Amino acid sequence: MADKKPIPILMERLARILLNDSHAGGLKPTQWEALRYLSRANRFSRSPGAVTAYLGVTKGTVSQTLSALERKGLITKATDQADRRGVQINLTRQGAKMLQHDPAISIETATRQMTAIDRAQLSASLEGVVLRLLRDRGGxxxxxxxxxxxxxxxxxxxxxxxxxxxxxxxxxxxxxxxxxxxxxxx
Amino acid sequence: MADKKPIPILMERLARILLNDSHAGGLKPTQWEALRYLSRANRFSRSPGAVTAYLGVTKGTVSQTLSALERKGLITKATDQADRRGVQINLTRQGAKMLQHDPAISIETATRQMTAIDRAQLSASLEGVVLRLLRDRGGxxxxxxxxxxxxxxxxxxxxxxxxxxxxxxxxxxxxxxxxxxxxxxx
DNA sequence: CCTATTAGTATCGAATCGAAACCAATAGGA
DNA sequence: TCCTATTGGTTTCGATTCGATACTAATAGG
Structure with a gap:
């Protein structure tokens, strides 16, 4: 039997595969991440600030990323009427359609082979690790x-x-x- | 009880945390990954080509990354005497020391909280997913x-x-x- | 009002990346 | 022995990403 492989190394390799895949499909890794987030966020959370908090990168990066997505016609930006400093983001029909070609779908496919029990266990373990890491970072x-x-x-x-x-x-x-x-x- | 969270999303968030962390400690994400790999590879595998295969990025990117590590005094490069096209890479003492400040250590820390059983299970599940993804990609x-x-x-x-x-x-x-x-x- | 805070944008420089052109050493014939 | 193909690496290009910093505009709180 093979040795048990160290979890950090497996996670790093997974992260690298995900990153490499994310250069495909016409968008860049961060653009995919932002688009994915925006498709899953409720209306209070579709703002540059929320994307910044979610991704954990700086405001400047998010601002550029969102500009790129807008330029590609995948999202729209409008000033929030309640607080006119804020920007409300919405996916366009094209944006929603684009997500059907999300290269990260291969991860979903790769886990479908597991038993339901194993998937549940994996989900719970990963969630524990993610929540701990987020908490440590104030996220x-x-x-x-x-x-x-x-x-x-x-x-x-x-x-x-x-x-x-x-x-x-x-x-x-x-x-x-x-x-x-x-x-x-x- | 909270719903079971989708595995792909958890993995993406983990990858993002890892990526963000990897900007710390004086190296860039890819530089950390290359250095980490080189510290774990046997002498047949410490070459630009092997790093390229491991990271799954292009030769050009690896060449630049290794130049940066060499410039920082963390690795040495020497032409392989057996095949003079090849380059043999070795970690310097400084390179080994640098790895003690690897920001990815926090992942290790975060998983130490789990029971040994859960860790073994997580390692096995992740390995299955990684191997499947690698196989699909010819890695x-x-x-x-x-x-x-x-x-x-x-x-x-x-x-x-x-x-x-x-x-x-x-x-x-x-x-x-x-x-x-x-x-x-x- | 006047100042502090908050939401976003703009700019800079370094790193990353794929793509493509390039170079030198080796391999494999004819 | 040549001649060509392949292989291992480097270089250059342009777009993206990123942190840092400076900036603008709207709100909040005396």
Whole structure:
């Protein structure tokens, strides 16, 4: 039997494969990451600042990356009417379509071979490591809105849910999506 | 209980954390990766070509990266006497010392919290995914020399081991290290 | 109002990357 | 022995990424 391989080395090789793959498909690695994030973020989280927090890079880099995505017609930018310093980002139809050619899909394919048990175990282990690393770095978890301690489930069935932090109603899709502000419910 | 998070997304976030961390400590991400590889490779595998195969980037990028490491005094380059096209790379004392400040050590730290069972499981799952991805891409596994089908264990105790592919004797440290040519024994 | 803070943008220089051109040593015939 | 093909590396190019820093504009808080 082969020796147990060190986890850090396996993770580094995985990261490298992911990085190399991400040069394909007409976008650059960071552009793919930003586009992917924007497709999964709720409306409070589709801003340059949120992308910055998610990626953990500087504002300048994000600003350039988003400009590139806008130039390619994959996203639109509009000044936030509530706070006119802010910028609201939305995916265009082309942007959504582009994600179907996301080179990172191969990771998904590679894990589909595992048993459901193994996948669940792997997901849990990775999540533990990621959350620990994020915590050490003061980063946000970016969990699903509906798992947040500020999430108030709609009382009358059919009514919108509610965010007690932002004081805003939440559509069904907002509450499924990930959020900058998310903090795990106690 | 929180939902099971998608494995690809967790892996991408991990890769991003790793990439961001790797800008610290005086080297750049690719420089760290190359240096790390060179510290773990046996003498047949410390060449620009092997680094190219390991990282999966182009020759040009590797050439530049190695020049930078040489300029910083972390490695030495010498033309291979057997095949004078080739270049033999070795870590300097400074290079070895530099690795003690490898920012990727935090990954190691983060996994130390897990139980030994979970770590073994995680290592096995990751290895499966990495090997599958590498195979799809025509990449080499870079396993330990002694696990290779060309590895011939020393018959008289104390004598050197032997590589039947390259026709060369192997020191103990050579056979522990990783090798470009490694192919898993049947 | 006046200052501090916050959200983004713009600019700079170094590193990274793929692509392509290039060079020198080796290999493999004819 | 030549002659060509291949192989191992380097060089150069242009786009992207990135941290750092300086900057602009809108909001917030006395």
């Amino acid at each position: 946000r978890p970016f969990g699903a809105c509906k798992t947040c301690r500020h999430f108030k489930k709609s009382a009358p069935k059919g009514a919108p849910h509610f965010c007690t932090l932002l004081g805003e109603p939440l559509t069904a899709s907002d509450s499924q999506a990930i959020c900058v502000e998310q903090e795990n419910a106690a | 080499r596994p870079f396993g330990a020399c002694k696990t290779c089908r060309h590895f011939k264990k020393s018959a008289p105790k104390g004598a050197p081991h032997f590589c039947t592919l390259l026709g060369e004797p192997l020191t103990a440290s050579d056979s522990q290290a990783i090798c470009v040519e490694q192919e898993n024994a049947a």
